Amino acid sequence: MNKIQRLIVQSAFLLIAAVVVFTHCASPETDQELTELQELALTFTEPLPEHAFEEGMPRSDELIDLGKMLFFEPRLSKSGLISCHTCHNFATFGADILPVSIGHMWQKGPRNAPTVLNAALHGSQFWDGREPDVESQALVPILDEVEMAATEEHVIEVLTSMPEYVERFREVFPEEENPMVYENVGVAIGAFERILLTYSPFDDFLRGDAAALTEEEKEGLRVFADVGCQSCHGGPVLGGNAFSVFETPAERESGESDPGRFDITGNPMHMNSFKVPSLLNIAKTYPYLHDGSVWSLSETVDIVAVDMLGRELSPEDNSSIVAFLHSLTGEVPAYALEIPVLPPSTADTPRPVFD
Amino acid sequence: MNKIQRLIVQSAFLLIAAVVVFTHCASPETDQELTELQELALTFTEPLPEHAFEEGMPRSDELIDLGKMLFFEPRLSKSGLISCHTCHNFATFGADILPVSIGHMWQKGPRNAPTVLNAALHGSQFWDGREPDVESQALVPILDEVEMAATEEHVIEVLTSMPEYVERFREVFPEEENPMVYENVGVAIGAFERILLTYSPFDDFLRGDAAALTEEEKEGLRVFADVGCQSCHGGPVLGGNAFSVFETPAERESGESDPGRFDITGNPMHMNSFKVPSLLNIAKTYPYLHDGSVWSLSETVDIVAVDMLGRELSPEDNSSIVAFLHSLTGEVPAYALEIPVLPPSTADTPRPVFD
Numbered sequence: 001m002n003k004i005q006r007l008i009v010q011s012a013f014l015l016i017a018a019v020v021v022f023t024h025c026a027s028p029e030t031d032q033e034l035t036e037l038q039e040l041a042l043t044f045t046e047p048l049p050e051h052a053f054e055e056g057m058p059r060s061d062e063l064i065d066l067g068k069m070l071f072f073e074p075r076l077s078k079s080g081l082i083s084c085h086t087c088h089n090f091a092t093f094g095a096d097i098l099p100v101s102i103g104h105m106w107q108k109g110p111r112n113a114p115t116v117l118n119a120a121l122h123g124s125q126f127w128d129g130r131e132p133d134v135e136s137q138a139l140v141p142i143l144d145e146v147e148m149a150a151t152e153e154h155v156i157e158v159l160t161s162m163p164e165y166v167e168r169f170r171e172v173f174p175e176e177e178n179p180m181v182y183e184n185v186g187v188a189i190g191a192f193e194r195i196l197l198t199y200s201p202f203d204d205f206l207r208g209d210a211a212a213l214t215e216e217e218k219e220g221l222r223v224f225a226d227v228g229c230q231s232c233h234g235g236p237v238l239g240g241n242a243f244s245v246f247e248t249p250a251e252r253e254s255g256e257s258d259p260g261r262f263d264i265t266g267n268p269m270h271m272n273s274f275k276v277p278s279l280l281n282i283a284k285t286y287p288y289l290h291d292g293s294v295w296s297l298s299e300t301v302d303i304v305a306v307d308m309l310g311r312e313l314s315p316e317d318n319s320s321i322v323a324f325l326h327s328l329t330g331e332v333p334a335y336a337l338e339i340p341v342l343p344p345s346t347a348d349t350p351r352p353v354f355d
Numbered sequence: 356m357n358k359i360q361r362l363i364v365q366s367a368f369l370l371i372a373a374v375v376v377f378t379h380c381a382s383p384e385t386d387q388e389l390t391e392l393q394e395l396a397l398t399f400t401e402p403l404p405e406h407a408f409e410e411g412m413p414r415s416d417e418l419i420d421l422g423k424m425l426f427f428e429p430r431l432s433k434s435g436l437i438s439c440h441t442c443h444n445f446a447t448f449g450a451d452i453l454p455v456s457i458g459h460m461w462q463k464g465p466r467n468a469p470t471v472l473n474a475a476l477h478g479s480q481f482w483d484g485r486e487p488d489v490e491s492q493a494l495v496p497i498l499d500e501v502e503m504a505a506t507e508e509h510v511i512e513v514l515t516s517m518p519e520y521v522e523r524f525r526e527v528f529p530e531e532e533n534p535m536v537y538e539n540v541g542v543a544i545g546a547f548e549r550i551l552l553t554y555s556p557f558d559d560f561l562r563g564d565a566a567a568l569t570e571e572e573k574e575g576l577r578v579f580a581d582v583g584c585q586s587c588h589g590g591p592v593l594g595g596n597a598f599s600v601f602e603t604p605a606e607r608e609s610g611e612s613d614p615g616r617f618d619i620t621g622n623p624m625h626m627n628s629f630k631v632p633s634l635l636n637i638a639k640t641y642p643y644l645h646d647g648s649v650w651s652l653s654e655t656v657d658i659v660a661v662d663m664l665g666r667e668l669s670p671e672d673n674s675s676i677v678a679f680l681h682s683l684t685g686e687v688p689a690y691a692l693e694i695p696v697l698p699p700s701t702a703d704t705p706r707p708v709f710d
Contacts, residue, residue, distance in 0.1 A: 072446050073446075074446075075452075079453075079457065081441075081451065081453060081457050086436075089429070089694075091427050091428075091694050091695060091696060091697045092429070092697055096429075096435075096436065097430075098434075098436060099707065102434065102709065105461050106460050106461035106709070108709065283699065284699055286699075295702070295706065337693055337694040338692055338694075339446050339694060341447075341448070341687055341692070342446045344641075345452065347650070351650065352454065
């Protein structure tokens with residue numbers, strides 16, 4: 001028996017060593033010359049980082065695991081039915097692909113739910129930018145009465161009722177006397193979101209692989225830059241930073257437009273102003289615009305070109321840009337697609353309240 | 356390079372061969388003697404099979420994959436929000452751990468949603484047994500106006516609108532001229548459910564490992580059998596076959612009891628009659644009884660012992676039985692926990708309707 005076990009270990013080592021050598025030999029040149037188009041793209045964007053943690057932020061596998069559990073935890077909501085994942089479903093690229101979300105008691109949210117994928121790299125959170133980061137963002141829908149309709153006390157009572165959560169919070173926040181505080185729910189969910197980055201063919205292109213885009217996609221990238229889309233849709237997630245005044249065709253038609261950022265700042269300059277959305281995975285995160293009123297990506301491109309750039313696109317240019325936008329679709333991280341099995345409720349766990 | 360590649364292949368083969376030999380040598384004795392308690396248990400139950408497909412049933416990995424996609428597909432519902440997984444959440448053992456489910460327009464279902472885990476091994480489906488198998492069961496909530504509120508036409512329109520689904524249906528049902536029919540949705544979802552079996556310590560015990568149960572759990576098994584629980588809770592899933600007349604304490608108090616199976620058969624003998632639930636994963640699939648009105652497993656054991664067996668259990672016997680019931684908790688299959696990424700909607704995909 002020992003002989004066989006030794007053989008396994010030996011051959012496994014041999015295999016690993018050989019694979020390492022092979023992989024190294026096969027790795028692409030990193031000092032290859034960039035094409036002009038790659039250089040152009042790198043003037044307004046950059047490859048995605050490995051994760052979105054900033055220097056000095058709390059970060060551990062245990063924290064991320066806890067954040068994932070909380071993200072999938074329906075008992076954080078008043079009804080016990082709605083979790084973050086209800087509206088940010090990884091089966092559909094971290095969004096709910098609905099015009100606006102449905103929350104507690106079937107109430108409609110006021111705006112389209114953006115995807116959580118790459119959200120941690122946005123300059124601010126929500127369409128109106130009212131939260132600075134994913135940690136603070138995550139705490140808002142849990143308490144919003146049209147979303148999860150909970151209270152901070154409810155959330156803490158739920159988590160404290162289950163020994164597994166208590167233990168995990170202790171492990172993850174070892175220096176805190178009482179780690180079971182609402183803010184830490186955001187810290188954990190935020191940490192989970194900071195690894196939800198999606199690497200697309202365009203990302204490969206930016207990293208040096210000029211063949212990662214098709215000719216049509218490259219032509220689309222050229223048109224994108226010619227027309228000036230990158231003036232708002234720049235940075236690592238192609239958007240997510242600046243704010244623009246924007247009224248959707250549906251709002252114009254109805255005469256009822258969303259005040260947007262004005263509601264947060266009270267500054268008249270911010271009336272109808274919204275954060276420019278990221279374009280990563282845009283082909284998968286329909287419907288579009290802050291009210292989710294347009295389903296077609298092509299139509300959205302035309303609307304935005306006219307409204308924001310005063311440009312009527314030719315059908316060819318429109319379809320080139322749409323082709324380029326498809327190259328921004330990445331892979332949903334496998335870790336996010338694995339549902340965590342949650343700890344069982346106890347006698348102390350608050351019961352669901354449906355109204 | 357070639358040398359290294361050859362080395363990889365050679366060492367990989369060596370590794371596989373060694374693992375095969377090792378695994379074979381390490382496999383447990385299968386002809387060990389069973390204890391009396393194991394023999395007793397095997398008089399009323401048996402180890403779970405590898406899957407729940409019956410001879411001659413359509414079965415392939417592609418069919419199961421398609422079934423999983425449909426299980427997670429919110430666009431089958433009228434609102435585009437609710438999928439099978441909404442109420443049969445694998446994070447919480449294939450159930451929604453709510454008294455009754457919440458469906459379209461926040462309507463409440465009339466009864467507690469049973470877990471889909473091991474459901475394929477039940478003798479019939481639903482609390483009132485109105486469907487014979489998981490294939491026919493799966494088709495009902497999709498059309499129920501208080502659940503997913505769709506129509507057959509809606510479902511087929513949704514699936515036909517996405518080329519990936521059309522291709523998958525063609526591959527999976529190659530002999531059918533038009534495989535995009537509603538019945539096949541049930542065939543696929545049913546196939547997925549037929550692999551959702553959970554293997555528990557009790558299952559190991561039945562397979563010959565007498566040490567798989569703790570002494571307390573073994574004592575619980577003895578009491579379980581002494582008291583007579585197995586007269587209804589027998590068979591591979593410890594229930595799921597026979598029907599019993601049963602009124603919950605909440606129903607007795609309110610004076611409004613659920614007609615149960617009578618509504619299906621019209622037979623007065625079936626008034627207030629319900630399928631005996633399976634006990635597998637019972638510690639994880641609270642709340643209990645057909646109206647989900649009792650949250651405590653211990654309390655449920657007492658209620659059922661008095662009502663069905665006329666037995667007042669001592670606190671010791673109650674806690675022994677509860678300990679045994681915990682040994683019926685298995686593992687949620689890893690395959691079920693992997694969320695499938697769904698194909699994108701097209702211009703032809705019906706849009707969500709919220710009311």
